[in-house]
Amino acid sequence: MKREISHSNVAFAAAAIAIGITSAALGWLREPRELRLDPPVASGLDGLRLMPNGISGTPPESYFALGKPYETDAYNLSQGKRLYAWFGCPACHGDGRGGAGPSFLDGWWLYGPEIVSIVASIRDGRPHGMPPFRDRMTIEQIWQLAGYVQTIGAYTPKVAAPGRDDDKQTRPAENRGPAKILFDQGPVGVHPDQGPSP
Numbered sequence: 001m002k003r004e005i006s007h008s009n010v011a012f013a014a015a016a017i018a019i020g021i022t023s024a025a026l027g028w029l030r031e032p033r034e035l036r037l038d039p040p041v042a043s044g045l046d047g048l049r050l051m052p053n054g055i056s057g058t059p060p061e062s063y064f065a066l067g068k069p070y071e072t073d074a075y076n077l078s079q080g081k082r083l084y085a086w087f088g089c090p091a092c093h094g095d096g097r098g099g100a101g102p103s104f105l106d107g108w109w110l111y112g113p114e115i116v117s118i119v120a121s122i123r124d125g126r127p128h129g130m131p132p133f134r135d136r137m138t139i140e141q142i143w144q145l146a147g148y149v150q151t152i153g154a155y156t157p158k159v160a161a162p163g164r165d166d167d168k169q170t171r172p173a174e175n176r177g178p179a180k181i182l183f184d185q186g187p188v189g190v191h192p193d194q195g196p197s198p
Ligand code: HEC
Pocket: 084, 087, 088, 089, 090, 091, 092, 093, 100, 101, 102, 108, 109, 110, 111, 112, 118, 121, 122, 126, 127, 128, 129, 130, 131, 133, 145, 149, 191
């Protein structure tokens, strides 16, 4: 009797381990994770071509070659969320609702909603008080951050979302399409001599 029970326990444990390994492998196949980009790929990410006014343009080819990871993949969005806190973005942009800097949730983009425009804003700065971050982080981190900022300002919820907040949520979660929910509030923190008037 005892032997039978331990046999089934062993079979159960073996099955659990097999399922665990299979799901880890499937997860990796779905989203293989490169912990460090090849240097040529990383420097390729710097090669965005912007319109002359610094708004909109074409992402670099390496971005497409990588499969547009910074907009859609949960790992990169989570990294972006951490960088957003670590590099002091909340000091001016709050939880995304703005403050000294513009809101990312109100549906208004002074410099365009495309990921290249957001990357350019973070990398090169913007004239009315947005500091450039190109010397403070890698280009890959700038793309991760841009993907996160774009996600919190998205109208339609994205499938992938970063992890939950450790603190209390102060706004709709990233995968709830907060821009749509908060759009009625109108623009916040727009510099008086530019941007739309509500
Ligand atoms: C010292 C305050 C300050 C800090 C810190 C700051 N920003 Fe900004 N940011 C601004 C201001 C002000 C603007 C608007 C600039 C303008 O209108 O020319 C802005 C604009 C932007 C824009 C363009 C928004 C649009 O509507 O097109 C993005 C994207 C952005 N910031 C992201 C970030 C990120 C990410 C961080 C953290 C790495 C950050 N900012 C840190 C002040 C700041």
